[in-house]
Amino acid sequence: MSKQPKTPYIIRQAAKEDAAQLSEVRLQIDGETEFMDRERGEAFLSKADxxxxIEKDNNQDTNLFLVAEAEGKVIGFARCAGNSLKRTSHKVDFGICVLKAHWGQGIGKCLLQEAIEWSDENNIKKIALQVIETNHQAIKLYKRHGFQVEGRLRFDKWLSDNNYYDTLLMGRITKVSNNNT
Structure with a gap:
Protein backbone atom coordinates (compact mmCIF):
# COMPACT_ATOMS: atom_id res chain seq x y z
CA MET A 1 0.00 0.00 0.00
CA SER A 2 1.53 3.31 -1.02
CA LYS A 3 1.48 6.21 1.40
CA GLN A 4 -0.78 9.09 0.50
CA PRO A 5 1.04 12.34 -0.36
CA LYS A 6 1.14 14.88 2.45
CA THR A 7 -1.47 17.60 2.17
CA PRO A 8 -0.22 21.15 2.89
CA TYR A 9 -2.18 22.52 5.85
CA ILE A 10 -2.22 25.29 8.41
CA ILE A 11 -3.20 25.29 12.08
CA ARG A 12 -5.10 28.34 13.27
CA GLN A 13 -7.64 29.49 15.81
CA ALA A 14 -11.23 28.64 14.92
CA ALA A 15 -13.43 31.45 13.59
CA LYS A 16 -17.22 31.70 13.44
CA GLU A 17 -16.97 31.26 9.67
CA ASP A 18 -15.73 27.69 10.30
CA ALA A 19 -18.90 26.62 12.10
CA ALA A 20 -20.71 24.98 9.16
CA GLN A 21 -17.61 23.04 8.10
CA LEU A 22 -16.92 22.00 11.69
CA SER A 23 -20.41 20.57 11.98
CA GLU A 24 -19.93 18.54 8.79
CA VAL A 25 -16.38 17.41 9.69
CA ARG A 26 -17.42 16.26 13.17
CA LEU A 27 -20.32 14.29 11.72
CA GLN A 28 -18.02 12.67 9.14
CA ILE A 29 -15.32 11.80 11.67
CA ASP A 30 -17.86 10.20 14.01
CA GLY A 31 -18.78 7.86 11.15
CA GLU A 32 -15.18 7.09 10.11
CA THR A 33 -13.77 5.67 13.32
CA GLU A 34 -14.77 4.11 16.59
CA PHE A 35 -12.05 6.05 18.39
CA MET A 36 -14.60 8.81 19.08
CA ASP A 37 -17.27 8.62 21.80
CA ARG A 38 -20.14 9.06 19.36
CA GLU A 39 -21.55 7.22 16.41
CA ARG A 40 -22.44 9.24 13.32
CA GLY A 41 -25.29 11.62 14.13
CA GLU A 42 -25.23 11.19 17.90
CA ALA A 43 -24.96 14.37 19.99
CA PHE A 44 -25.08 16.33 16.72
CA LEU A 45 -23.71 19.87 16.85
CA SER A 46 -25.16 22.27 14.27
CA LYS A 47 -23.56 25.32 12.69
CA ALA A 48 -25.24 27.47 15.36
CA ASP A 49 -23.90 25.21 18.13
CA ILE A 54 -16.23 29.25 19.06
CA GLU A 55 -17.48 32.58 20.45
CA LYS A 56 -17.22 31.28 24.03
CA ASP A 57 -13.76 29.80 23.47
CA ASN A 58 -12.41 32.94 21.81
CA ASN A 59 -13.60 35.03 24.79
CA GLN A 60 -12.42 32.76 27.59
CA ASP A 61 -8.77 32.60 28.68
CA THR A 62 -9.04 28.94 29.71
CA ASN A 63 -10.32 27.70 26.33
CA LEU A 64 -8.71 27.15 22.95
CA PHE A 65 -10.29 25.99 19.70
CA LEU A 66 -7.93 25.18 16.83
CA VAL A 67 -8.65 24.03 13.29
CA ALA A 68 -6.44 22.34 10.73
CA GLU A 69 -7.18 23.72 7.28
CA ALA A 70 -6.08 22.48 3.85
CA GLU A 71 -7.04 24.17 0.59
CA GLY A 72 -9.66 26.28 2.39
CA LYS A 73 -11.35 23.28 4.04
CA VAL A 74 -11.35 22.22 7.69
CA ILE A 75 -9.78 18.76 7.92
CA GLY A 76 -9.48 18.47 11.70
CA PHE A 77 -9.73 20.32 14.96
CA ALA A 78 -8.67 20.31 18.58
CA ARG A 79 -10.08 21.94 21.66
CA CYS A 80 -8.92 22.72 25.18
CA ALA A 81 -11.79 23.41 27.55
CA GLY A 82 -11.17 24.81 30.99
CA ASN A 83 -13.24 26.65 33.55
CA SER A 84 -12.99 29.44 36.08
CA LEU A 85 -13.59 27.37 39.22
CA LYS A 86 -10.73 28.15 41.58
CA ARG A 87 -9.94 24.51 42.40
CA THR A 88 -9.78 23.37 38.77
CA SER A 89 -8.89 26.52 36.83
CA HIS A 90 -5.32 25.23 36.41
CA LYS A 91 -6.33 22.44 34.01
CA VAL A 92 -8.04 21.88 30.68
CA ASP A 93 -9.65 18.90 28.98
CA PHE A 94 -8.26 18.21 25.52
CA GLY A 95 -9.92 16.61 22.53
CA ILE A 96 -8.77 16.16 18.95
CA CYS A 97 -10.00 14.71 15.69
CA VAL A 98 -8.75 14.58 12.11
CA LEU A 99 -10.50 13.32 8.99
CA LYS A 100 -9.36 9.77 8.25
CA ALA A 101 -8.13 10.72 4.77
CA HIS A 102 -5.52 12.91 6.48
CA TRP A 103 -4.29 10.49 9.17
CA GLY A 104 -0.54 9.89 9.27
CA GLN A 105 0.39 13.34 7.99
CA GLY A 106 1.34 14.90 11.33
CA ILE A 107 -1.81 16.99 11.66
CA GLY A 108 -2.77 15.56 15.04
CA LYS A 109 0.79 16.06 16.25
CA CYS A 110 0.75 19.73 15.18
CA LEU A 111 -2.64 20.35 16.79
CA LEU A 112 -1.37 18.76 20.01
CA GLN A 113 1.88 20.77 19.96
CA GLU A 114 -0.05 24.03 19.46
CA ALA A 115 -2.34 23.15 22.38
CA ILE A 116 0.65 22.34 24.61
CA GLU A 117 2.40 25.58 23.65
CA TRP A 118 -0.78 27.57 24.35
CA SER A 119 -1.26 25.86 27.72
CA ASP A 120 2.34 26.54 28.73
CA GLU A 121 2.01 30.22 27.73
CA ASN A 122 -1.29 30.57 29.60
CA ASN A 123 -0.21 29.10 32.92
CA ILE A 124 -2.26 25.92 32.44
CA LYS A 125 -0.68 23.31 34.70
CA LYS A 126 -2.44 20.20 33.41
CA ILE A 127 -3.91 18.94 30.15
CA ALA A 128 -6.22 15.96 30.63
CA LEU A 129 -7.64 13.68 27.95
CA GLN A 130 -9.37 10.38 27.41
CA VAL A 131 -8.41 7.87 24.72
CA ILE A 132 -9.77 4.42 23.92
CA GLU A 133 -7.24 1.67 24.56
CA THR A 134 -7.25 0.57 20.89
CA ASN A 135 -6.04 3.95 19.59
CA HIS A 136 -2.39 2.92 19.80
CA GLN A 137 -1.06 5.70 17.52
CA ALA A 138 -2.69 8.42 19.62
CA ILE A 139 -1.45 6.87 22.87
CA LYS A 140 2.12 6.78 21.52
CA LEU A 141 1.81 10.41 20.38
CA TYR A 142 0.53 11.55 23.76
CA LYS A 143 3.28 9.69 25.62
CA ARG A 144 5.96 11.25 23.35
CA HIS A 145 4.60 14.67 24.39
CA GLY A 146 4.77 14.08 28.14
CA PHE A 147 1.36 12.56 28.85
CA GLN A 148 1.10 9.70 31.32
CA VAL A 149 -1.66 7.19 31.91
CA GLU A 150 -3.37 8.23 35.13
CA GLY A 151 -6.21 5.76 35.17
CA ARG A 152 -8.40 3.34 33.28
CA LEU A 153 -12.16 3.26 32.88
CA ARG A 154 -12.89 -0.44 32.47
CA PHE A 155 -15.59 -1.60 30.03
CA ASP A 156 -16.13 2.05 29.10
CA LYS A 157 -16.99 1.70 25.39
CA TRP A 158 -19.09 -0.89 23.56
CA LEU A 159 -18.11 -1.09 19.90
CA SER A 160 -19.53 -2.63 16.73
CA ASP A 161 -17.62 -5.89 17.26
CA ASN A 162 -19.85 -6.41 20.34
CA ASN A 163 -16.88 -6.12 22.70
CA TYR A 164 -16.24 -3.70 25.53
CA TYR A 165 -13.07 -1.62 25.67
CA ASP A 166 -11.34 0.46 28.29
CA THR A 167 -10.72 4.19 28.13
CA LEU A 168 -7.37 5.48 29.33
CA LEU A 169 -7.25 8.69 31.33
CA MET A 170 -4.07 10.56 30.46
CA GLY A 171 -2.58 13.80 31.68
CA ARG A 172 0.36 16.08 31.03
CA ILE A 173 1.51 18.15 33.97
CA THR A 174 3.71 21.22 33.55
CA LYS A 175 6.61 21.42 35.95
CA VAL A 176 5.27 23.22 38.99
CA SER A 177 6.43 23.70 42.52
CA ASN A 178 3.98 21.97 44.80
CA ASN A 179 4.21 21.22 48.50
CA ASN A 180 2.46 17.90 47.88
CA THR A 181 4.98 16.45 45.36
Missing part, protein backbone atom coordinates in the same frame (compact mmCIF):
# COMPACT_ATOMS: atom_id res chain seq x y z
CA UNK A 50 -20.35 25.55 16.80
CA UNK A 51 -20.76 29.33 16.46
CA UNK A 52 -21.61 29.50 20.17
CA UNK A 53 -18.70 27.25 21.15
Missing amino acids: FEQI
Whole structure:
Protein backbone atom coordinates (compact mmCIF):
# COMPACT_ATOMS: atom_id res chain seq x y z
CA MET A 1 0.00 0.00 0.00
CA SER A 2 1.53 3.31 -1.02
CA LYS A 3 1.48 6.21 1.40
CA GLN A 4 -0.78 9.09 0.50
CA PRO A 5 1.04 12.34 -0.36
CA LYS A 6 1.14 14.88 2.45
CA THR A 7 -1.47 17.60 2.17
CA PRO A 8 -0.22 21.15 2.89
CA TYR A 9 -2.18 22.52 5.85
CA ILE A 10 -2.22 25.29 8.41
CA ILE A 11 -3.20 25.29 12.08
CA ARG A 12 -5.10 28.34 13.27
CA GLN A 13 -7.64 29.49 15.81
CA ALA A 14 -11.23 28.64 14.92
CA ALA A 15 -13.43 31.45 13.59
CA LYS A 16 -17.22 31.70 13.44
CA GLU A 17 -16.97 31.26 9.67
CA ASP A 18 -15.73 27.69 10.30
CA ALA A 19 -18.90 26.62 12.10
CA ALA A 20 -20.71 24.98 9.16
CA GLN A 21 -17.61 23.04 8.10
CA LEU A 22 -16.92 22.00 11.69
CA SER A 23 -20.41 20.57 11.98
CA GLU A 24 -19.93 18.54 8.79
CA VAL A 25 -16.38 17.41 9.69
CA ARG A 26 -17.42 16.26 13.17
CA LEU A 27 -20.32 14.29 11.72
CA GLN A 28 -18.02 12.67 9.14
CA ILE A 29 -15.32 11.80 11.67
CA ASP A 30 -17.86 10.20 14.01
CA GLY A 31 -18.78 7.86 11.15
CA GLU A 32 -15.18 7.09 10.11
CA THR A 33 -13.77 5.67 13.32
CA GLU A 34 -14.77 4.11 16.59
CA PHE A 35 -12.05 6.05 18.39
CA MET A 36 -14.60 8.81 19.08
CA ASP A 37 -17.27 8.62 21.80
CA ARG A 38 -20.14 9.06 19.36
CA GLU A 39 -21.55 7.22 16.41
CA ARG A 40 -22.44 9.24 13.32
CA GLY A 41 -25.29 11.62 14.13
CA GLU A 42 -25.23 11.19 17.90
CA ALA A 43 -24.96 14.37 19.99
CA PHE A 44 -25.08 16.33 16.72
CA LEU A 45 -23.71 19.87 16.85
CA SER A 46 -25.16 22.27 14.27
CA LYS A 47 -23.56 25.32 12.69
CA ALA A 48 -25.24 27.47 15.36
CA ASP A 49 -23.90 25.21 18.13
CA PHE A 50 -20.35 25.55 16.80
CA GLU A 51 -20.76 29.33 16.46
CA GLN A 52 -21.61 29.50 20.17
CA ILE A 53 -18.70 27.25 21.15
CA ILE A 54 -16.23 29.25 19.06
CA GLU A 55 -17.48 32.58 20.45
CA LYS A 56 -17.22 31.28 24.03
CA ASP A 57 -13.76 29.80 23.47
CA ASN A 58 -12.41 32.94 21.81
CA ASN A 59 -13.60 35.03 24.79
CA GLN A 60 -12.42 32.76 27.59
CA ASP A 61 -8.77 32.60 28.68
CA THR A 62 -9.04 28.94 29.71
CA ASN A 63 -10.32 27.70 26.33
CA LEU A 64 -8.71 27.15 22.95
CA PHE A 65 -10.29 25.99 19.70
CA LEU A 66 -7.93 25.18 16.83
CA VAL A 67 -8.65 24.03 13.29
CA ALA A 68 -6.44 22.34 10.73
CA GLU A 69 -7.18 23.72 7.28
CA ALA A 70 -6.08 22.48 3.85
CA GLU A 71 -7.04 24.17 0.59
CA GLY A 72 -9.66 26.28 2.39
CA LYS A 73 -11.35 23.28 4.04
CA VAL A 74 -11.35 22.22 7.69
CA ILE A 75 -9.78 18.76 7.92
CA GLY A 76 -9.48 18.47 11.70
CA PHE A 77 -9.73 20.32 14.96
CA ALA A 78 -8.67 20.31 18.58
CA ARG A 79 -10.08 21.94 21.66
CA CYS A 80 -8.92 22.72 25.18
CA ALA A 81 -11.79 23.41 27.55
CA GLY A 82 -11.17 24.81 30.99
CA ASN A 83 -13.24 26.65 33.55
CA SER A 84 -12.99 29.44 36.08
CA LEU A 85 -13.59 27.37 39.22
CA LYS A 86 -10.73 28.15 41.58
CA ARG A 87 -9.94 24.51 42.40
CA THR A 88 -9.78 23.37 38.77
CA SER A 89 -8.89 26.52 36.83
CA HIS A 90 -5.32 25.23 36.41
CA LYS A 91 -6.33 22.44 34.01
CA VAL A 92 -8.04 21.88 30.68
CA ASP A 93 -9.65 18.90 28.98
CA PHE A 94 -8.26 18.21 25.52
CA GLY A 95 -9.92 16.61 22.53
CA ILE A 96 -8.77 16.16 18.95
CA CYS A 97 -10.00 14.71 15.69
CA VAL A 98 -8.75 14.58 12.11
CA LEU A 99 -10.50 13.32 8.99
CA LYS A 100 -9.36 9.77 8.25
CA ALA A 101 -8.13 10.72 4.77
CA HIS A 102 -5.52 12.91 6.48
CA TRP A 103 -4.29 10.49 9.17
CA GLY A 104 -0.54 9.89 9.27
CA GLN A 105 0.39 13.34 7.99
CA GLY A 106 1.34 14.90 11.33
CA ILE A 107 -1.81 16.99 11.66
CA GLY A 108 -2.77 15.56 15.04
CA LYS A 109 0.79 16.06 16.25
CA CYS A 110 0.75 19.73 15.18
CA LEU A 111 -2.64 20.35 16.79
CA LEU A 112 -1.37 18.76 20.01
CA GLN A 113 1.88 20.77 19.96
CA GLU A 114 -0.05 24.03 19.46
CA ALA A 115 -2.34 23.15 22.38
CA ILE A 116 0.65 22.34 24.61
CA GLU A 117 2.40 25.58 23.65
CA TRP A 118 -0.78 27.57 24.35
CA SER A 119 -1.26 25.86 27.72
CA ASP A 120 2.34 26.54 28.73
CA GLU A 121 2.01 30.22 27.73
CA ASN A 122 -1.29 30.57 29.60
CA ASN A 123 -0.21 29.10 32.92
CA ILE A 124 -2.26 25.92 32.44
CA LYS A 125 -0.68 23.31 34.70
CA LYS A 126 -2.44 20.20 33.41
CA ILE A 127 -3.91 18.94 30.15
CA ALA A 128 -6.22 15.96 30.63
CA LEU A 129 -7.64 13.68 27.95
CA GLN A 130 -9.37 10.38 27.41
CA VAL A 131 -8.41 7.87 24.72
CA ILE A 132 -9.77 4.42 23.92
CA GLU A 133 -7.24 1.67 24.56
CA THR A 134 -7.25 0.57 20.89
CA ASN A 135 -6.04 3.95 19.59
CA HIS A 136 -2.39 2.92 19.80
CA GLN A 137 -1.06 5.70 17.52
CA ALA A 138 -2.69 8.42 19.62
CA ILE A 139 -1.45 6.87 22.87
CA LYS A 140 2.12 6.78 21.52
CA LEU A 141 1.81 10.41 20.38
CA TYR A 142 0.53 11.55 23.76
CA LYS A 143 3.28 9.69 25.62
CA ARG A 144 5.96 11.25 23.35
CA HIS A 145 4.60 14.67 24.39
CA GLY A 146 4.77 14.08 28.14
CA PHE A 147 1.36 12.56 28.85
CA GLN A 148 1.10 9.70 31.32
CA VAL A 149 -1.66 7.19 31.91
CA GLU A 150 -3.37 8.23 35.13
CA GLY A 151 -6.21 5.76 35.17
CA ARG A 152 -8.40 3.34 33.28
CA LEU A 153 -12.16 3.26 32.88
CA ARG A 154 -12.89 -0.44 32.47
CA PHE A 155 -15.59 -1.60 30.03
CA ASP A 156 -16.13 2.05 29.10
CA LYS A 157 -16.99 1.70 25.39
CA TRP A 158 -19.09 -0.89 23.56
CA LEU A 159 -18.11 -1.09 19.90
CA SER A 160 -19.53 -2.63 16.73
CA ASP A 161 -17.62 -5.89 17.26
CA ASN A 162 -19.85 -6.41 20.34
CA ASN A 163 -16.88 -6.12 22.70
CA TYR A 164 -16.24 -3.70 25.53
CA TYR A 165 -13.07 -1.62 25.67
CA ASP A 166 -11.34 0.46 28.29
CA THR A 167 -10.72 4.19 28.13
CA LEU A 168 -7.37 5.48 29.33
CA LEU A 169 -7.25 8.69 31.33
CA MET A 170 -4.07 10.56 30.46
CA GLY A 171 -2.58 13.80 31.68
CA ARG A 172 0.36 16.08 31.03
CA ILE A 173 1.51 18.15 33.97
CA THR A 174 3.71 21.22 33.55
CA LYS A 175 6.61 21.42 35.95
CA VAL A 176 5.27 23.22 38.99
CA SER A 177 6.43 23.70 42.52
CA ASN A 178 3.98 21.97 44.80
CA ASN A 179 4.21 21.22 48.50
CA ASN A 180 2.46 17.90 47.88
CA THR A 181 4.98 16.45 45.36
